[in-house]
Amino acid sequence: MSIKTVISEENLIDAQRRKFKDYVQNVNMATKYVYNARDDEKNELKAIKIIQDPFENSYMGVYHILKNECVCNGQECRCDNMVFSVVVAISNDLQNWNMKAKLAKNAINPYIISLSPGFLVAWEKLSWKDDVTAPQYNHLHFAYYPDRASLLNGQATRHYDAPVSLSMTAEGSPNIYSATLNPDIDHSVIEVGAHFYDEVECRDRLQKGTLIDFNTWRSRSDKHIDAKLNNLGVNGSTYSYDVINFGDYNIGVFEGELIQDDPDSWRLFCHDFHSGEVEPLNIITHHDSISFRYPRLTKITTPNGKSSILVSVYIQDHQSAKDESGELIFYRVFD
Secondary structure, three states, rough: OOOOHHHHHHHHHHHHHHHHHHHEEHHHOEEEEEOOOOOOOEOOOOOHHHHHOOOOOOOOEEEEEEEEEEEEEEEEEEEEEEEEEEEEEEEEOOOOEEEEEEEEOOOEEEEEEEEOOOOEEEEEEEEOOOOOOOOEEEEEEEEEOOOOOHHHHHOEEEEEOOOOOOOOOOOEEEEEEEEOOOOOOOOEEEEEEEOOOEEEOOOOEEEEEEEEEOEEEEEEOOOOHHHHHHHHOOOOEEEEEEEEEOEEEEEEEEEHHHHHHHOEEEEEEEEEEEOOOOOEEOOOOOOOOOOOOEEEEEEEEOOOOOOEEOOOOOOEOOOOOOOOOOEEEEEEEEO
């Protein structure tokens, strides 16, 4: 390969990365956007991952909610028990969402992909010390739904709890890089990104894992990306949240905490898997909010039939501008 060819390829990669950032950074340039997005029951769409519905002219999203649930003992019931749950909703316009089913209780940070056939949803299962039958640590959970009806009714046919291997405290916040069925879920390879809590450094770090045949889990720390984020000033926790193919190059999106245990210091970063470059991803909102979490990206066809990248991200309450806190959903149609 000649020097000229190498330079041309590097220029092309840089140009694609700049174009990607141009599409996803500036909400002011978005074709459509909605701040503080909520479902028909007024729940925040926190940490929502949205995909195109492969069967209907609509969209699906999984997210977590926090609501009171009643606990009854004989004739007495207490309804002051706040519980996280993962739910699924559908939308025809990406602004109005109809919650369809609860997929899991004591769970957060879900991720969904469509398969052929079915759907795969992963989430972080929360540990509860009063449940002696459950693993006593947060861990990754995977659920397989063979068709649209089973997903929207919350009826998975397969479940898998991944054993923790890097932490005895918490592993979670999954994203799914890829899933290959040969030909079904029992003969499959699923590549996953997630975090684990590092008890030595007292912060969350990145990991990659592989789920084989829906019964064998292998994971490893992702020190390479962690080191690059540290070089960009991330001194707190790091999370892997999504990956998208843009211009024939895969680009990952991560979040990092600049200052340990400072909720106002969360920032976003993008990683070009081809060149290895990691750069800040600076979301520009209408009123200049600065702290963001749970970034998700999806290539979609918009309600008007245009190709676009859909972005969802949670704006932190503490450092949000007026009327911008909560889940932000936006997209910009490709030129």
